[in-house]
Amino acid sequence: MTGYSEQLFADEPPSSELINWWNQYDTPPQGCWQYSNIGFVTLGFAVTQMFAKDKGHNYNEILAEYVTGPLGMKQTGAVLNSSWKIAQGCIGHWSKSSEPPYQIVFDRNTPTGGTAFDLKTTGDDMVRFLAAQIAAPNGVLGSQIALTQQNQGTFPVCGEKTSVTMGLAWQITTDTQGHTVFTKNGATSRGGFEAIVIVVPELQCGVAVLSNQYFDASGVHPAGIGPGRTALEIISQLHPGFELTEPLPEHDPFD
Template sequence: MRDLQGFVSDYIKGKKHLHLEIGVITKGDVEYHSLGNPKKKSVAAPEHRLFEIGSVTKLFTSILLLELEREQQLSADDTVGKYIHNGKNDYLNKVTLKSLATHTSGLPGVATNLSSKKNRYNPYSNYTEDDLLAFLSDADFTDQMGSFEYSNTGVGLLGYILCKVSGSTYDDLLRKYITGPLNMTETAAMLNAEQNGRFVDGHTSTGKKMPHWDTGVHEGAGAIKSSLHDMCLFVQANLNEDHPPASAIQQSHMPIMIGDSTHHYAWFSDNISDQNILWHNGGTFGFSSYLAINKEQSIGVVLLSNYCFGSASIVDEYLDTIFKFITKKDLYPLMPLDPVGNEILEAMMQR
């Protein structure tokens, strides 16, 4: 696609530190596009720069669940209580691993004992395994079970259980089941020194530089860092079945009935131009990501940005509110990445 500028012009506007990397995937072909206004040159080629992909990590965690189930190390229908032995909480004996992966466990988006006041710009960094277990010891969200509520707590807990069952680190699981077989050598939760040299700085919507996130016990919900090159490999793996994790990946695409509603293992499903797409997005205080596929035409798109949607600074929010009241315009216009990705994919589908 040669006319991407028209899709991204509004998003690029005003972002003077922006790295925006876009991958366009068609049958057997990948195009890399690098756009933005970075003042600082990167040591790596655009497609090999590393970004936080945030909640796109949840796709990987769900595939890991299905891989461990395939090996009969566990079942997606196992309850959390089978693996968390810190109390006599009946709620944990009702919630399944499947419900964690599909956001139907009733668990809140953020645990009630997680306070961002300890490290406002890196909110998960001080939350420990003991904190998670303390929260679960008397958690009871039975009334919300079966209904969709997007939960970092739930998928973080799922990643924790997968590591516990397998006796492996999260990165070890990624390498064994996904990134190793797919040759995704630039994808990890914990980066080595060489990879850190290609890790770009993240920024709020106001342009303020943010620290990279440390997700700790929540790593299954959002710890992965990756490159455009690797994420395009991941999209290709979701569009064909000629690789080792194909069975688990394809299973993650299948709709699951929970109660009266249809859900997926981490994926979201929508229609564009009367065709189904599967997608997920991600965001930290310094990065945004978006990934979508259309299996009918075997196409996909990946967008990685080192700007978040919104601002992590309450001062910036106040300034923007005052500016908007006086001028009727946003000082820091909030432009999410998802609509840009949707428009690109829709244009691909129409062609």
């Protein structure tokens, strides 16, 4: 199923296709962990039913009132404002080939801000977001940020011999010095964009890397390094000796 996020970010009700998927979904028995883009979108629609003058049509309003507004993130949202200091016009691109030279493909791509089907943000706002994760602000929002960072359990990854420790959306790991590390990555694969956020509160360090290139495990970034490794190398430059105890978990490509 494709396009299931479009209605959420455009403040429209869920499509009939998504509703049918929900109605036919059977909760699986407890078992292995698997990344789920549609799971995140489902949570987004659930939120629109919780606060509500206009249920199902208010995701961006809720985001601004309860999260980005209190954090001072005035340049974050699904609809781009021309005044934002954002890298407008970036075209995303991805690799269609699993063999060198990894042909770059432009497919269904529009410049940054060309759609309302994802969230856009700026460097300034990402710094504010990272700061709030490193040291949660006072008040209700701060307590909720702290809640997202609480360990919810460790789960085996489906089809692999590894495991993932989860907070609420955060994937939790440690470095070799015992510091807790929070990570979240994602991609619009055929849209050609990829991003990762890594936060190490005990080091008062957070890094966000945004890329307009997407290459899955079969491809190689033209620079020879992907966003995840870039973020880790930035942290290791700031804090020599920093190294994760296990590889970053892979996100699910989102077409």
